[in-house]
Amino acid sequence: MDLTTDYMGWELKNPLVIGASPLSDDVDMIRRLVDAGASAVVMHSLFTEQLVREQMAAHREMDFLSDSNAEGLSYFPDAEDYALGPDAYLEQVARLKAAVDVPVIGSLNGIAAGDWTRWAKLIADAGADGLELNVYYLPVDVDEPPDAVEQRFLDVLTQVKAQCDLPISMKLTSFFSSPVHMVRRLEQAGATGAVLFNRIFQPDIDIEELEIQPALSLSDPSLLKMRLLWLAAMFGRVDLSLIASGGVHSAEDVIKAVMAGASAVQMTSALLSGGPDHLSAVLKALEDWMVEREYDSLRQMRGSMSLLRCPDPEGYERANYIRTLQRWHISQR
Numbered sequence: 001m002d003l004t005t006d007y008m009g010w011e012l013k014n015p016l017v018i019g020a021s022p023l024s025d026d027v028d029m030i031r032r033l034v035d036a037g038a039s040a041v042v043m044h045s046l047f048t049e050q051l052v053r054e055q056m057a058a059h060r061e062m063d064f065l066s067d068s069n070a071e072g073l074s075y076f077p078d079a080e081d082y083a084l085g086p087d088a089y090l091e092q093v094a095r096l097k098a099a100v101d102v103p104v105i106g107s108l109n110g111i112a113a114g115d116w117t118r119w120a121k122l123i124a125d126a127g128a129d130g131l132e133l134n135v136y137y138l139p140v141d142v143d144e145p146p147d148a149v150e151q152r153f154l155d156v157l158t159q160v161k162a163q164c165d166l167p168i169s170m171k172l173t174s175f176f177s178s179p180v181h182m183v184r185r186l187e188q189a190g191a192t193g194a195v196l197f198n199r200i201f202q203p204d205i206d207i208e209e210l211e212i213q214p215a216l217s218l219s220d221p222s223l224l225k226m227r228l229l230w231l232a233a234m235f236g237r238v239d240l241s242l243i244a245s246g247g248v249h250s251a252e253d254v255i256k257a258v259m260a261g262a263s264a265v266q267m268t269s270a271l272l273s274g275g276p277d278h279l280s281a282v283l284k285a286l287e288d289w290m291v292e293r294e295y296d297s298l299r300q301m302r303g304s305m306s307l308l309r310c311p312d313p314e315g316y317e318r319a320n321y322i323r324t325l326q327r328w329h330i331s332q333r
Contacts, residue, residue: 001287002297007241007264008130008167008193010103012039015254015298016283019245019266020044020107020132025092027099029275036276037283040103041096042266045134046089048110051119086119093126103129105169111137113155117163124164133160134171136198146177153182154189161190169193169243173200174226180234193241194234195266196227218269223247228260235261236308251285258298259305 003014017040023029024043034041089106096104106123108131110116120131135156139149157170168190174197176182183194204213224247231242244257245266257265270278295301303309 001290001295002299003283003287005263005298005302007040007103007243008105008169009241010040010129010167012103012264013037014039014283014286015258015262015264016279017243017264017266018042018271019268020134021268021272023268023271024096027092027095030096031099032276033271033279034100034102036280038102038279039264040105041100042105042132043089043093043096043107043128045107045109046086046119046123048108048114048116051086051116090122090126093123093128097127097129105130105132107132107134107171108160109134109136110156111135112152113159117156117159120160120163120166124166128166130167130169130192131160131164132169132171132193132195133157134198137173138200139175150176150182150185154185157186157189157191167192169195169241171195171198171245173198174230179230180237183234183238183240187238187240191240193243193263194238195243195245196230196234197246199223199246218272219247219249220269221247221249221253224253224256227262228256231257231260231262232306235303235306251282251289254282254286255289255301256305258302261303261306261308263302 005012005015007015007017014037016038018024018030018033018038020042021044023033024041030038030041093104093106104127106120106126106128108117108119108123110133123131133156135153137149137152139146153170153172157168160168170186170191170193172179172182172194186194199219201214205211206213224244227244227246231244234242241263242261243264243266244260244262245268248254248257248265248267249270254265267279267282270282274281290298290301
């Protein structure tokens with residue numbers, strides 16, 4: 001069974017990629033996951049705030065500038081609260097590269113172009129095979145027009161590409177007014193992959209203490225539906241690698257994502273819970289399913305359920321929307 005797939009210009013042995021998470025801090029765990037079948041690993045992110053804070057500390061001005069800095073550093077964790085500092089991050093890249101024989105992808109997380117993007121070159125010099133840019137930005141400014149929001153992503157990509165020649169994937173939110181068009185613009189600007197989608201950490205409110213409570217929970221398969229929609233819409237309309245991230249827990253989830261148009265999937269929550277045994281079980285179940293249904297390769301399956309296969313995708317989506325609402329209404333009578 002041929003499970004090989006294209007990912008950011010590489011041919012991976014299968015579509016199961018370790019997503020960005022604390023797993024990348026443990027070299028032994030990554031080695032075990034690769035032995036279980038993982039075809040690549042994305043490291044957790046270095047954050048803009050970390051890099052700016054470190055630069056300030058080097059100039060002994062952090063306390064003076066923290067409240068006036070545009071990033072609002074006083075709201076963010078202290079340096080020792082980050083899993084890996086910038087220098088330790090580079091060392092971890094080198095350790096992972098020495099430990100496994102699959103692509104190791106570094107990650108940078110920021111909201112705008114700036115001096116922090118020079119770390120792309122340092123990550124490349126440390127041995128990373130590629131880079132994932134996580135532009136975690138929520139457009140809550142009423143005076144910021146949509147084109148300015150899109151330009152943020154393009155500016156970060158352009159500046160990072162000027163720092164290094166690694167293949168770059170962009171991890172996106174689903175909040176663009178035209179996600180397909182946005183991904184095409186990123187491809188034209190030099191991105192080799194699009195990761196759909198970033199999980200937006202939605203806070204809760206403590207109504208007694210009148211405090212915002214950050215809330216983080218592991219994903220579940222229900223999150224995959226949004227990814228399937230946009231994978232299916234993008235497949236065949238862009239040439240870069242489409243990568244599903246969020247809600248992939250089982251072989252069935254992998255199959256759905258590939259049929260919609262994904263080249264690969266990033267698994268994170270499922271591996272945090274189940275570890276290497278779960279990954280190997282998903283890989284075996286994927287192979288068994290394909291053999292039973294006489295698929296020769298993963299590429300044969302990819303995009304088979306995308307909107308490209310539909311002659312009128314807009315009408316198809318509209319008809320399904322109406323049908324879904326009507327069925328719900330009838331079933332509730």
